[in-house]
Structure formats: structure tokens, C-alpha cells
Amino acid sequence: MSSRRGRVDLVRLRSELPAGLAAVLDQYERHLALERGHSPHTVRAYVGDVVALLGHLAADGPPARGDHALGALDLAALRSWLADQHAAGAGRTTLARRAASARTFTAWAARAGHLAADPGPRLAAPRPHRKLPAVLHREQADAAMEAAQSGAAEGDPVALRDQAVVELLYATGVRVSELCGLDIDDVDYSRRLVRVLGKGSRERAVPFGQPAERAVRRWLSEGRPALVTAGSLAALFLGARGGRLDPRMARRIVHDTVGAVPDAADMGPHGLRHSAATHLLEGGADLRTVQELLGHATLATTQLYTHVTVERLKAIHDRTHPRS
Incomplete structure (x- = not known):
């Protein structure tokens, strides 16, 4: 089933939910957006899973009404x-x-009084396969930044923006949504820090280096004035029509930039985030520091990158050691 067909089916299924279940779902959606501060994409993902769950519940039981909708x-x-x-x-x-979405929902439903007890903690599910992310080698990352710099050499406003985007993404490891949400005043040049609003509306400060500073300064002085409109407001990065840069365009920028590097893995902004984290660890940074820089809620998420570095060490050992 295509993702588009899946979304259409979920919209239809939601419209067919009994009134009691639909009311509970509406409350949960507001909770995710307003109280938990999740992004629209995250809210859609959580709600989509719960729509499927409630549709299954409605199909298996009598019509749900009132406070006993989730009985x-x-x-x-x-x-x-x-x-x-x-x-x-x-x-x-x-x-x-x-299963994780269901547990999040049942925990909320129990707190909100829709369930007498939370069955979620007893729900077992298969552990997901942890797929190691594709990352750039340091030489490839350097080559990608050089390609962006070469493209911006003639001063084209869009090329200047593209260089600043890839430099700042790689320098900070921020998420693409965080990058596109930056305003001009979020960049502190005196301390070379960028103030980022991350998941759950958690704010953090992330440092960046001189190459990113030079690229952003040049974009602001030579590139942004050519694209700015009355609707640009304070957005740091702009699209070709002057609006705030869209995450889809940022993905295209990274894809095209990395695509210019021979033998580099096909990736978008998340690949640069993976690469930045891996290179920090390879350079001697500790896990707690990388966790804070990336804005991970738990250290377990950051630990994935230790597997990346170990796998790369093993590959180098197998290729170079005479008795591997």
C-alpha cells in the first residue's frame, strides 16, 4: 500500500469511528500538540497509529459511547x-x-480517566532492528563542503544560501526542522552559538565553527537581501520566493550537494546529522556531550553512533591489518 493510499484509508477510518471514540481521539490529538508540544509530523504519526487501533476496537466491540468509549x-x-x-x-x-504508540496512548487515557487501568506496560512487541545509518567519511564531508563553496563562488543568492545550509547542518548536527525554524536573532556570532527549539519545545544552544560562520554571514550580507520580501519576516533561511525555507527544499539542497561527491552515500539532512555525531565521537567527544548537542531525550538514542564508529573501525581493521 502506498503512503498516500494509507493516509486516505486512515482519514476514512477516522471519519467512521463511533462518536465516543472520536471524541477521545480529538482530546488526545490536542494533548499531543498543545501539552506535549510535538511537531505536526509527530502528531500525525501518533494519531494515525491510534486511529488504526481504535478502528480495530470499534470493529471488534459494540458501539462506544460517552466516558466508557475505551472500556x-x-x-x-x-x-x-x-x-x-x-x-x-x-x-x-x-x-x-x-506498540510504542499504543502504550503512549493508553498511559494518557488512564491519566485522563478514560481507562480504569493502563494495559500498555504489559504489551510486549518485537524489538525493532537497529539499522546503522549511512554516514560520510571525513574526507567526503570535506568534499561536500568544498562543492557547496565552489557553487557559491560567483555569489548567486540561492547558491550562497545552499552553502550556508549545508555548513550549518554539518557543523551543528541540528534536525532539518530545527534549521528551517531558525530566525536571524537565533545566531550568536560573538560566541558562535545557535539557539535551537527542538522536540517537545526544548531549547538548546549548539556551537558551530568558523566555516559555518563565514557561510552564514555571507548569505546574510550578499544572498538574503536578494530574496527577502515583506513576508520573510525574521526567517534566517529563505526559499526562492522569499518565504521561510521549506524542509523539503533543505533535503534537496543536501541531496544535490552530497551527490557531487564520488562514492558518497545518498543522504539528506539527517545523514549530515548522523555524520556530525559520528565524527564528533571519532574525534574524542563523549556520549553525554553529543547527546546534549543533538538534543536527544535519552542517552540510548545517542549510543547508536557508537555502533557506527565500531563498525567503521572493524571495516578498517579488516581492510588493513595483515592478519585480519
Whole structure:
């Protein structure tokens, strides 16, 4: 099923939910957006999983009404839903994500009084496969930055923006949504820090180096004035029509820049984020520091990058050691 077809099916399924379940879902969506401060993309993902769960619940039980709308949502119902997902071809990673979404929902529903007890903690699901992210070698990262600099050499405003985008992404490891949300005043040149609003509306300060500073300063002095409009407001990075840079365009910028490097993996901004974290660890940074720089809520997420560096060390050892 295509992602577009899947979204259409979820919209239809949501419209067919009984009134009681629909009301609970609306409350949960507001909770995610307003109280938890999740991004629209994250809210859609959580809500989509819960729509599927509630659709399964409605199909298996009597019409849900009022405060007892979730009365049938117990451990057996959660297991039955995951079993149906597995039978439909969902893989381990998908099942693990949907189980996590269900646990988040049931925890909220219990706190909100929609469930007498939370069945989520007893729900087991297969552990997802941890796929190691593709990263650039240091030489490839240097080559990508040089390609962006070469493109900006003649002073074209869009090329100047593109260079500043890739330099700042690689220098800081920020998420693409965080980069596109930056305003001009979020950059502190005296201390070379950028103030970022991350997931859950958590703010952090991330340092950057001289190459990124030079690229951003040149974009602001020579490139941005050529694209700015009345609707640009304080946005740091602009699209060709003067609006705030869209994350999709930022992905295209990174894709094209890295694509100019021979043998480099195909990647977008998240690949540069992975590369920045890996290079920091390879350079001697500790996990806690990298966790803070990347804005990870838990150290377990950051630990993925230690596997990347170990795998690269093993590859080098196998290729170079005479008795490997």
C-alpha cells in the first residue's frame, strides 16, 4: 500500500469511528500538540497509529459511547490489534513503533480517566532492528563542503544560501526542522552559538565553527537581501520566493550537494546529522556531550553512533591489518 493510499484509508477510518471514540481521539490529538508540544509530523504519526487501533476496537466491540468509549481496550485488545497488523505484513520495526504508540496512548487515557487501568506496560512487541545509518567519511564531508563553496563562488543568492545550509547542518548536527525554524536573532556570532527549539519545545544552544560562520554571514550580507520580501519576516533561511525555507527544499539542497561527491552515500539532512555525531565521537567527544548537542531525550538514542564508529573501525581493521 502506498503512503498516500494509507493516509486516505486512515482519514476514512477516522471519519467512521463511533462518536465516543472520536471524541477521545480529538482530546488526545490536542494533548499531543498543545501539552506535549510535538511537531505536526509527530502528531500525525501518533494519531494515525491510534486511529488504526481504535478502528480495530470499534470493529471488534459494540458501539462506544460517552466516558466508557475505551472500556474494551484491554491487553487482549492490544494484542489482537498487533496480531492483525502482523498478519497484514507489518514488519518488526513497524510493530514495535505501533506498540510504542499504543502504550503512549493508553498511559494518557488512564491519566485522563478514560481507562480504569493502563494495559500498555504489559504489551510486549518485537524489538525493532537497529539499522546503522549511512554516514560520510571525513574526507567526503570535506568534499561536500568544498562543492557547496565552489557553487557559491560567483555569489548567486540561492547558491550562497545552499552553502550556508549545508555548513550549518554539518557543523551543528541540528534536525532539518530545527534549521528551517531558525530566525536571524537565533545566531550568536560573538560566541558562535545557535539557539535551537527542538522536540517537545526544548531549547538548546549548539556551537558551530568558523566555516559555518563565514557561510552564514555571507548569505546574510550578499544572498538574503536578494530574496527577502515583506513576508520573510525574521526567517534566517529563505526559499526562492522569499518565504521561510521549506524542509523539503533543505533535503534537496543536501541531496544535490552530497551527490557531487564520488562514492558518497545518498543522504539528506539527517545523514549530515548522523555524520556530525559520528565524527564528533571519532574525534574524542563523549556520549553525554553529543547527546546534549543533538538534543536527544535519552542517552540510548545517542549510543547508536557508537555502533557506527565500531563498525567503521572493524571495516578498517579488516581492510588493513595483515592478519585480519
